Amino acid sequence: MLLGTRILKNILSDVDDTIKQYETKFGELKSAFQGRAVLRTEITVLRVLDQVENIGKRLRLCLMASLTKILLDIAAEISLDDIAYAEGARYDPERQCLPGTREEVLMEITDWINSTDGVMPRMFVLSGVAGSGKSSIAHTIARLFDDVGRLGSSFCFDRANQAKLRPDIFFGTIARDLADLDPQRKQSLWRVVKEKTALRKTRAAREQFEHFILKPAADLTTVGPIVIVIDAFDESGDEASRRVILSILAERISELPPNLRVLVTTRREADIDKAFDSNPHVYCKLMDSIDLNSTNNDISAFIRDGLADVASLDEKWPNQSWCELLVQKSEAHFQWASTACRFIKGDGEHGVYPTERLANILAFSPLSKNVNRLDHLYLDILTRLFPPDNDIIGLNRFKLVVGRTLAAVEPLSVPSLRELCKGEDSVNVVELIMRPMGSLFNGVNEPRALIRPLHTSLRDFLTDPGRSGRFHIDVVLHERALALACLRAMQEGLKFNICQLETSYLPNSDVPDLTLRVEEHIPPHLSYSCRFWTRHLEGAACDAETLAAVKDFLLDRTLYWLEVMSFRKEISAALKSLLFLAEWSKVSIVISICLRICDMCSI
Numbered sequence: 125m126l127l128g129t130r131i132l133k134n135i136l137s138d139v140d141d142t143i144k145q146y147e148t149k150f151g152e153l154k155s156a157f158q159g160r161a162v163l164r165t166e167i168t169v170l171r172v173l174d175q176v177e178n179i180g181k182r183l184r185l186c187l188m189a190s191l192t193k194i195l196l197d198i199a200a201e202i203s204l205d206d207i208a209y210a211e212g213a214r215y216d217p218e219r220q221c222l223p224g225t226r227e228e229v230l231m232e233i234t235d236w237i238n239s240t241d242g243v244m245p246r247m248f249v250l251s252g253v254a255g256s257g258k259s260s261i262a263h264t265i266a267r268l269f270d271d272v273g274r275l276g277s278s279f280c281f282d283r284a285n286q287a288k289l290r291p292d293i294f295f296g297t298i299a300r301d302l303a304d305l306d307p308q309r310k311q312s313l314w315r316v317v318k319e320k321t322a323l324r325k326t327r328a329a330r331e332q333f334e335h336f337i338l339k340p341a342a343d344l345t346t347v348g349p350i351v352i353v354i355d356a357f358d359e360s361g362d363e364a365s366r367r368v369i370l371s372i373l374a375e376r377i378s379e380l381p382p383n384l385r386v387l388v389t390t391r392r393e394a395d396i397d398k399a400f401d402s403n404p405h406v407y408c409k410l411m412d413s414i415d416l417n418s419t420n421n422d423i424s425a426f427i428r429d430g431l432a433d434v435a436s437l438d439e440k441w442p443n444q445s446w447c448e449l450l451v452q453k454s455e456a457h458f459q460w461a462s463t464a465c466r467f468i469k470g471d472g473e474h475g476v477y478p479t480e481r482l483a484n485i486l487a488f489s490p491l492s493k494n495v496n497r498l499d500h501l502y503l504d505i506l507t508r509l510f511p512p513d514n515d516i517i518g519l520n521r522f523k524l525v526v527g528r529t530l531a532a533v534e535p536l537s538v539p540s541l542r543e544l545c546k547g548e549d550s551v552n553v554v555e556l557i558m559r560p561m562g563s564l565f566n567g568v569n570e571p572r573a574l575i576r577p578l579h580t581s582l583r584d585f586l587t588d589p590g591r592s593g594r595f596h597i598d599v600v601l602h603e604r605a606l607a608l609a610c611l612r613a614m615q616e617g618l619k620f621n622i623c624q625l626e627t628s629y630l631p632n633s634d635v636p637d638l639t640l641r642v643e644e645h646i647p648p649h650l651s652y653s654c655r656f657w658t659r660h661l662e663g664a665a666c667d668a669e670t671l672a673a674v675k676d677f678l679l680d681r682t683l684y685w686l687e688v689m690s691f692r693k694e695i696s697a698a699l700k701s702l703l704f705l706a707e708w709s710k711v712s713i714v715i716s717i718c719l720r721i722c723d724m725c726s727i
Contacts (some may be wrong), residue, residue, distance in 0.1 A: 204313065206324035207336065208293040209300050212285065215266035215278040215353060219259060222429055225422035226261055229414055233265055236407065237274075237351050237385045245407040246377045247386045249400050252411025254581035255459025255498055258389035262355040265387055269351050276384065277301030280355040283583060284576045287534040287656070291360050291369045292327040298352060299336035305350070312340035329368045333376065341381050350384050357390040359580060367395070374399035377406065419456045426458065427451065430465035434478045437468075441482075449486055455497045459579050463501055466563035466578075484508065502564070502585050506595050509560050523597060524548060525557040528609075529565070530583055531602035533656045535574035537567070540649035544609040603663030604670060610657035611673045617650040618684035623691065632690060642691050654688045658701040666709055674705065 221230070229250075236248055250258055259280070266278040277298040281289050303310035316339050317324045323335060360366045377386065390396055400406045427447050431437060437446045454460045468481045488504045510518050528545055529536065536544065542554045558568040558575065564582055567573030577583050589596040621628075623641040632638055646654075664670060677685075689698040 204300055204303060204310070204317075204324070206321065207296045207300055207317070208325070208327065210279065210289050210293050210297040212282075213279045213289055213297055215263045215270075215280055215355070217263070217267050220264040220267050221257075221260045222422075222426050225425050226257065226264070228418055229261060229409075230264060230268075232409075233261070233387060234268070237265075237269070237349050237387075242382065245405050246380055246382075246384065247373065247388060247400075247403075247406040249388045249390065249406055249408045250411065251390050251392050251396075251408065253496075254391055254584065255457055255579055256411040257458035258391075258411060259355050260458070262353050262387060262389045265351065266353040266355075273305070274348065274350055276305055276350040276352045278353040278355070280353075281357060281359040282576075283356075283359040283580050284530075284532075285534050286359075286361060287659075289360075291366055292329060294360070294369050295329055295332035295336055295372075299332070299340070302337075302350075303340075306344075306346065308344055309340050312342075312344060316340055329372060333372050338376075338379055341384075344381070346381060346383055348383065350381075352384065352386045354386065354388045356580070357388050358393050358396060363393070363395045370395065370399050374403055374406070416456060420451055423454055423456065423458060423461050424448070424451050427454075427461055427465060430462070431468060431478075434469060436477065436479050437482060440479050446482060450482075453485065453497070457497055459581060460498050460501055463498070463505075463563055463578065467501075467505055470562075498581055499585055499591050502582060503592070503595070505563060510595075512594070519594065521553050521557050522595070525554050526586065527597045527599065527602040528606060529575055530577075530586065530597055531599045531606050531660070532652075533659050534652070535567075535576045536652065537574055537648060538571055540647075540652060541575060543613060543647075543649040544606060544653075546609075547612070548605075600663055603660045604665070604667075607657055607660035607664050608670060608673055610653035610660060611677050613650055613653040614657070614677060614681055614685060617647070617653075618681045618688065620684065622646060622684065622688065638691065646688060646691070651688070651692065654685055655692070655694060655697070658704055661708060662704070671709060674709065678705075 233248060233250075236244065250261065252258055262278075262280070266275055269275040270278075278301075279289075279294060279297055299313060303313050313336060316335050323331070326332060326335075357366075357370075360369070373386070373388070380386075388400075400408055424447055427450050428444065431447075438444060440446075441449070450461065450464060454464070464485055467485065468478050470476065470478060470481065485501070485504070488500065506522075510522055524545060525541065528541060532541075538554055538558065542552075545554055558565060562568050564578055565575055566578055567575040584591075586592050586595060586597045587599055623638070623645045625635060625641070635641070661670070661674075686695070686698055689695055
């Protein structure tokens with residue numbers, strides 16, 4: 125209750141002051157509606173009426189009823205679909221903190237968001253090591269303020285899904301979310317971009333920030349706080365790819381409306397620290413600064429909740445003494461606790477009792493004080509799944525399947541991953557390797573779920589040979605293999621009129637059931653292959669086998685590939701792919717094929 129009360133603090137201003145302003149605000153409303161201003165009922169009424177605590181319900185309901193029809197009529201006239209939007213960037217309610225945990229830092233952030241102090245920093249940056257619980261805090265704040273209609277936007281970067289969660293659509297996504305929250309802002313944004321198709325489609329971050337974020341806010345006055353949550357900013361790309369949006373956030377955050385707050389979570393990286401440290405408009409907090417006893421108490425609650433249904437643990441460690449032992453092992457590391465709980469419960473693995481798994485974890489001794497606790501846990505789990513004295517075949521299969529998983533541009537399901545591993549081992553190699561690893565990967569036992577590492581720290585561990593040893597995954601080696609797998613999938617799956625259209629004389633936009641046809645006739649692994657085969661070629665050398673596969677594809681399947689890309693509205697990406705190929709190959713025959721196709725597509 126206390127946290128909920130704090131969230132609502134300052135959203136509703138003093139009753140007497142609001143009553144005095146009521147007549148003026150109502151006049152503004154009337155003028156706005158006469159000008160057919162787009163307003164969302166909930167936000168508008170909060171601005172003008174909800175602040176007046178004792179205004180009769182009848183008056184409020186009557187006003188809302190009279191506005192609703194106008195609002196619906198006007199909202200239908202505006203479409204911002206041309207502004208690129210990142211699907212899957214929204215917060216995940218399943219990733220929020222366990223109720224009753226992290227209350228101190230959550231209240232601190234809530235008080236900062238609700239503060240009306242004019243000198244309060246506009247941005248709150250929460251940083252710490254991987255697995256320290258930053259993302260759970262971000263997702264909790266997003267959910268809490270979404271519940272009261274005060275979440276402007278949430279953008280959660282993910283290194284495993286950089287194809288969709290890109291810096292060049294970052295501000296566009298935030299702008300559309302803000303427009304959905306407040307139709308006044310939606311109309312203001314529409315006035316800026318409505319006759320400028322090129323501007324709506326721009327991928328230039330500075331242009332997006334100026335025209336999509338700042339200009340629409342210039343003439344708006346919003347009552348109460350609005351928060352934008354940006355999670356895992358360090359996963360937005362490498363230093364070069366995030367340089368522009370980082371500089372905008374650091375240098376122009378003060379230009380945002382005074383009631384707008386931006387919460388950022390990130391691991392500590394040199395460029396991010398340099399941009400935000402000592403910035404007067406940014407408040408920086410380290411996860412290490414949170415009281416250790418408080419963190420351990422929260423981890424204890426998390427472990428008790430996670431293993432509550434494993435009754436057998438108390439038989440060997442009475443009075444839940446096992447919990448304190450795990451808390452000590454975690455060393456204040458939430459991700460360690462989460463991974464340990466999943467391992468003890470046997471997620472994905474069978475044939476071993478939970479008590480035996482817990483005993484294994486408690487008996488595991490660190491190899492070196494210089495190696496972090498989470499790395500030791502990953503290494504211990506993998507060693508038990510693939511013992512060093514076993515046949516090398518199991519380890520090679522692990523590297524095949526996990527290598528393809530980590531090299532994928534966006535997460536793949538088990539069936540899609542199976543198709544892209546086909547021909548290199550038995551047909552069931554993906555299930556054989558992935559099913560026992562439910563404590564390390566999501567989606568391993570659900571056919572339609574996307575497989576991804578449970579945490580970015582696992583990817584970092586596996587791709588660093590100094591940390592993962594014999595389990596090291598060299599992603600570059602798998603780029604070439606995935607490129608060839610994509611080319612094979614397209615050779616096998618692409619064909620004339622793949623969606624079985626009755627006529628070729630209709631533009632795609634006039635085919636009424638095109639979306640359903642695409643879902644039915646273009647399986648996910650084929651769609652992935654069409655969109656990302658050249659991305660994998662970027663990391664591969666131009667050897668004879670790869671070049672021959674590319675040449676055969678261009679000669680036999682190019683038009684069918686372009687048809688699929690047009691169905692997915694990716695023709696511009698297809699042209700970029702062809703131009704890349706001409707540069708990549710440096711072979712005259714492939715260059716001439718690519719340039720001829722580009723000329724045909726430009727006609």
